[in-house]
Amino acid sequence: MANSDSSTDPSVIHDDDPSRRDVILIGAGAFAAIGGAAALWPLLDQMNPDASTLSLASIEVDLAPVEEGQAITVMWRGKPIFIRHRTAEEVDAAKDVKLNDLPDQLARNANLADTALATDENRAATDKEPWLVMIGICTHLGCIPQGQAVGSYKGEYGGWYCPCHGSQYDTAGRIRKGPAPENMYIPPYAFTSDTKIKIG
Known part of the structure; x- marks a missing residue:
């Protein structure tokens, strides 16, 4: 079967x-x-991103040699960073400015909310008001303002002067006069010690 x-x-x-x-x-x-x-x-x-760009994602800057009234410029991500150790007079002059007198009333500080106002406290380093750290590029057409070197022209407001089209910034890096539409930008940074900052 x-x-x-x-x-x-x-x-x-x-x-x-x-x-x-x-x-x-x-x-x-x-x-x-x-x-x-x-x-x-x-x-x-x-x-x-290129490896050289990644290596500059953050930098550490030693501020110990920078005395009161002096300024230095460092490079971060291909941009000049202005660091100024402001005098007491420069701090007072920045604090005395009323917000209504500013063409741009926003702080433009990467460490704060986008809506933070452009008071000196919101522009200067937290708990270290003599220190001002900014991206040193004019917000009009991207020129590099004068005012970092000793003896250079700083404009009517004692801060920075852009030689390209005459924009003038005060001692807190806020636009006061000229065609620039915004204050100079504050990069992301933090103090890692009393004399060192990390940018980025």
Whole structure:
């Protein structure tokens, strides 16, 4: 008598057995996916920042040599950073300015909320009001204002003067006169000790 077991009958097709065609399709699909990823990787990788840019993501600056009334300029991410150790007179002059007298009443401080007002307290270093740290670029057309070097012209307000189109900033880096629409920006920074700051 014939055996009725279909497992040995070659004419019966089982759906759970992968056919040779399925194996070839899976292999070809996997090969195409790996090849596509390998082809896209150089295109995606070139969009990453350069290693030299990443190395400047943050910098530490020693402020110990900067005496009262002096200023230094350091580079951070390709931008000049103005650091000024303001005198008591410069701090008082900045504090005496009324917000209504400012063309731009926002602090433009990356360490504060976007809506923070441009008081001297919101522009100067927290708990270290003589120190002012700013991105030294005029907000009109991107020129570098004068006022960092001893004896350079600082404008009518004793801060910085942009020689390109005459914008004038006060001792808190706020625009007071000229075509610049905004105050100079304050970068993200923090004091890591009494004499050192980390920018970025």
